[in-house]
Every structure is written in C-alpha cells, then in structure tokens.
Amino acid sequence: MEEERSLSLLQLMVNEGLVPSTEEEENRKIVIEKLKQIVVAWVKRVAWQRRLPKQDIAASSATLLTYGSYGLGVHGSESDIDALCVGPYFATIVDDFFIVLYNMLKSRPEVSEIHCVKDAKVPLMRSEFDGISIDLPFVQLKVLAVPENLDILNPVFLRDIDETGWKSLSGVLANTRICRLVPDLESMLRCVKFWAKRRGVYGNLNGFLGGIHLAILAAFVCQCDPHAGLSALILHFFKTFAFWPWPRPVELQDGTLHPTLNPTETRLYMPIRLPFSPYEYCHSNITKSTFYKIRTEFLRGHNLTKDLLKFDFDWHNVLEPFPYTKKYARFLKIFLSASKQDELGDWVGWIKSRFRCLLFKLEEVQGLCDPNPAEHIDVNIADPHVIFYWGLQAGKTNAIDIKSVKDVFWRNISTGYQGPFGKMELSIVQASQVPKSAQFDTLSRKRTKACWKMMDYHQRRIPIYSQHVPQYIVGYVSTNGDPEYPNAGV
Numbered sequence: 001m002e003e004e005r006s007l008s009l010l011q012l013m014v015n016e017g018l019v020p021s022t023e024e025e026e027n028r029k030i031v032i033e034k035l036k037q038i039v040v041a042w043v044k045r046v047a048w049q050r051r052l053p054k055q056d057i058a059a060s061s062a063t064l065l066t067y068g069s070y071g072l073g074v075h076g077s078e079s080d081i082d083a084l085c086v087g088p089y090f091a092t093i094v095d096d097f098f099i100v101l102y103n104m105l106k107s108r109p110e111v112s113e114i115h116c117v118k119d120a121k122v123p124l125m126r127s128e129f130d131g132i133s134i135d136l137p138f139v140q141l142k143v144l145a146v147p148e149n150l151d152i153l154n155p156v157f158l159r160d161i162d163e164t165g166w167k168s169l170s171g172v173l174a175n176t177r178i179c180r181l182v183p184d185l186e187s188m189l190r191c192v193k194f195w196a197k198r199r200g201v202y203g204n205l206n207g208f209l210g211g212i213h214l215a216i217l218a219a220f221v222c223q224c225d226p227h228a229g230l231s232a233l234i235l236h237f238f239k240t241f242a243f244w245p246w247p248r249p250v251e252l253q254d255g256t257l258h259p260t261l262n263p264t265e266t267r268l269y270m271p272i273r274l275p276f277s278p279y280e281y282c283h284s285n286i287t288k289s290t291f292y293k294i295r296t297e298f299l300r301g302h303n304l305t306k307d308l309l310k311f312d313f314d315w316h317n318v319l320e321p322f323p324y325t326k327k328y329a330r331f332l333k334i335f336l337s338a339s340k341q342d343e344l345g346d347w348v349g350w351i352k353s354r355f356r357c358l359l360f361k362l363e364e365v366q367g368l369c370d371p372n373p374a375e376h377i378d379v380n381i382a383d384p385h386v387i388f389y390w391g392l393q394a395g396k397t398n399a400i401d402i403k404s405v406k407d408v409f410w411r412n413i414s415t416g417y418q419g420p421f422g423k424m425e426l427s428i429v430q431a432s433q434v435p436k437s438a439q440f441d442t443l444s445r446k447r448t449k450a451c452w453k454m455m456d457y458h459q460r461r462i463p464i465y466s467q468h469v470p471q472y473i474v475g476y477v478s479t480n481g482d483p484e485y486p487n488a489g490v
Contacts, residue, residue: 005231009315013191013194027130042101043091061146064086068081102125119416123138178216192218193211198319202373205355207359218237221236239305242301247269250270270294325434328370331429332428333389334351335385335423335426354413365404370391371388374438376388389429389438
C-alpha cells in the first residue's frame with residue numbers, strides 16, 4: 001500500500017507538468033554547453049586584453065556551475081537556470097564580467113532580454129538564452145585555470161575570496177554539499193516544493209520558505225530515514241516539522257561536530273544551518289505572521305498524511321490550493337505599476353525585496369498577515385502593473401490607518417533604488433472585492449506569455465507568470481472559451 005501511495009504521488013507530479021520532458025532536458029543541456037563555450041572564449045579574450053604571456057592565455061579557463069532547482073534536479077519545464085560563472089584571477093566583475101561578457105552575450109542571436117543587476121546582494125546578469133531564463137552571477141578564484149570539473153568544496157580554490165564572492169558562491173556550495181550528503185533527494189524535494197507553492201508558503205521574499213530552506217529540511221528527513229519510500233518520507237517530513245521545537249536549528253549530519261550555539265543568538269524564527277559552514281544559517285525573511293502560517297501548514301500536512309495507508313487517502317487533499325477568500329474576510333491590496341513594461345520587473349523586484357518592512361508594520365498595527373506570493377493583473381488597466389492580495393486576520397482593529405502604513409513603507413523603499421520609480425498604492429478590500437481569478441493559489445499552472453491588455457474582457461482566462469520573478473503569477477490571459485477553465489473569468 002505504501003508503494004502504491006508513492007507511485008500515485010509520482011504520477012500526480014507528472015500530471016501536473018512538474019517533470020520536464022526528455023526534449024526539454026536536452027535543450028537545457030545544450031544551452032548550458034553553449035554558455036560554457038562562450039565563457040571559455042570570454043576568458044581567452046580577457047587574457048589577451050590583459051596582455052598575458054601566450055602560455056598563460058592558452059592555459060587560462062573558466063567554467064559554469066549550476067545550482068538552485070536545476071542543480072538539485074527539481075526544476076520544472078518552465079523553471080529558469082541558475083549558473084555561477086567561475087573565472088580566473090585576472091577577470092574582474094566590473095570590467096570583464098559586466099562589460100566584456102555582457103557584450104559577447106548581447107551580440108549572440110540566441111540571447112535576448114539581457115540586463116545587469118549590479119546592486120543586488122548577489123550581482124548577476126539575467127537573460128533569455130534560446131527561450132530559457134538564465135541567472136548568471138560571478139565569482140573570481142585565485143587561479144589561472146578553472147577546471148571544467150571543478151570541485152568547489154576543495155579549500156584550495158576557496159582562498160582569498162571577497163564578501164561578494166562568498167555570497168555568489170553560497171548557493172553552489174550549499175547545493176554541492178546537499179547532493180553529496182543526500183544524493184537521492186529529487187523526488188521528495190519536488191513534492192515538498194509543490195506542496196509549499198500550493199499552500200502559499202513558498203517564497204523567501206514574502207517571508208516564507210525558499211528553495212534552499214526546503215532542500216535542507218527535505219534532506220534532513222532523508223538522512224533520518226535513508227531507506228524509506230517516497231510516501232513514508234513525506235509523512236515523516238510533516239510529522240518532524242509539525243512538532244519541531246523551534247528555534248532549535250535544523251542541520252544536516254556530515255560526520256563533524258558543530259559548535260553549540262544558543263538558538264536565540266540566530267534571531268531567526270526557523271534557523272536552518274547551511275551545510276557548508278558550521279556558523280552560517282540560511283538567509284530568512286520569516287516573521288511572526290509567516291512563522292505562524294508555516295507551522296499551521298506543517299500541522300495540517302501531518303494531520304492529513306498520518307492516515308496515509310487508509311483506503312480513502314487522496315494526495316489531492318494534501319495538495320489542495322490554499323483557499324484565501326474562505327480564510328480571510330479582508331485583504332491588503334498592493335498595486336504596483338510602471339510607465340514601461342521593461343521597468344516593471346526591476347520596480348516590483350525592489351518592492352518585493354522590502355516586503356519584510358511592510359510585514360513588520362502590518363503586524364504592529366493590526367496583527368497577523370498572510371502575504372500571498374501570487375501576482376495578478378487587472379486586464380482593464382493598460383499600464384504594466386502587478387497586484388498582490390495579502391490576507392488580513394482579525395486583529396487589534398478593523399480600522400487600519402493605511403496612509404501611515406504606506407508612508408512608512410514608502411520611506412523604506414525610497415532609499416537606495418537606482419531605477420525609475422513606479423507607482424505604489426495600498427488599500428484594504430473585502431474578500432468579495434477580490435477577483436475570482438485571484439482567490440486561489442494556482443502556481444502549478446503552466447506559464448504562458450504575458451499580455452498586458454485584452455480586447456475581449458468576457459473571455460475566460462488562464463494564469464500567466466512573471467518573467468522577472470519565476471513561479472509567481474502576474475495575471476491571466478484568454479482561454480478562448482476552453483471548458484477546462486470554467487472559473488477563470490471575472
């Protein structure tokens with residue numbers, strides 16, 4: 001029966017389109033190989049521009065290391081690729097990566113929508129390569145030749161790396177360590193991520209769990225029961241974290257003794273130790289509100305899976321989308337817009353990076369808040385825009401001084417932003433005012449191209465997803481009357 005439950009869960013993942021086809025996988029491998037060749041050619045060019053000796057030019061090399069969902073093997077057909085560009089000692093991020101490599105990529109016919117994100121915590125280039133989104137950060141190693149099969153955990157390569165370099169390396173280091181400690185993580189992690197997205201607890205910027213958090217939590221359960229089947233691992237996952245004594249840290253076992261720290265010293269609600277450092281924890285934006293919801297969802301998952309072997313058990317109940325308008329009577333509506341479509345992504349990304357400040361203020365003035373990560377658009381508005389609906393629990397008062405909340409948040413986001421400022425409007429709406437298309441979390445739908453304006457507003461619509469923030473819905477497009485989506489229209 002347990003094996004049958006595992007097979008039915010795997011089939012559900014396939015039915016939801018979460019497992020890429022063989023053709024899609026091959027396309028990704030081709031893109032990565034092409035990008036590697038460009039990076040190697042780039043290093044040779046930089047070495048020649050630096051007037052290095054001929055033998056050094058010939059010996060110089062660079063490579064790419066994939067990480068994130070692709071590196072862990074849990075990417076979907078619409079996922080982007082995170083790839084770290086690892087360069088030698090003479091290649092700099094300012095002059096060589098953001099100028100020389102940028103120009104080489106921009107001149108390629110396969111590359112489109114390329115732009116540099118220089119002021120982020122992890123500076124990177126973002127582009128579309130043969131239709132696949134690529135996030136490309138950079139790190140400089142103090143070597144002349146970077147091996148193609150680089151062992152990034154080898155301390156020989158990790159000497160004299162600056163702070164920005166360490167931040168760029170952290171994702172690769174964490175992925176590599178997790179894969180070595182728990183090599184058979186793929187199926188379980190894919191299921192856990194799908195659950196988190198369905199239940200609205202996935203998204204680090206919104207104060208929930210990010211990909212690295214879920215990877216370590218899933219790997220921890222696999223280490224505790226290495227011979228269990230998939231369905232048993234999911235059961236143990238919910239049971240473990242429904243009753244976990246936070247803020248006790250979660251850490252993977254790697255055969256070494258880690259220093260004992262007072263959990264309160266981390267100042268985190270849910271401390272999760274990075275597997276490559278005994279002193280570092282996963283960056284987290286979890287607040288009182290999101291901590292409450294995550295724990296509630298762990299407990300719900302446990303209650304629904306503890307009877308996993310009963311004849312009427314159904315995975316669809318566990319993975320049911322979170323019913324926002326049934327849970328909350330009021331919502332904070334966050335409306336963000338820009339004058340140009342290509343400016344919207346940076347504006348929304350900047351606002352989202354400051355969402356934690358808004359959450360703190362809302363918790364202060366009214367109580368718990370559920371910051372739904374899903375994005376939506378109103379087809380009646382021509383300007384490029386994004387709308388969020390955050391659930392508000394009954395709190396200290398039903399009368400929120402929304403102007404003071406906006407003033408505090410605006411002061412926060414006005415500091416440090418380098419691009420053209422867009423608009424931001426905050427308002428309180430009732431559940432009945434939330435469009436039907438925004439009432440449920442539908443993050444599992446396949447992404448299609450965004451359309452900012454529709455001519456026929458009476459047609460049914462299907463979700464579309466942000467090209468700037470992967471996995472987040474930005475709105476809905478026409479289905480031309482497709483009966484598969486009977487409730488998509490408003």
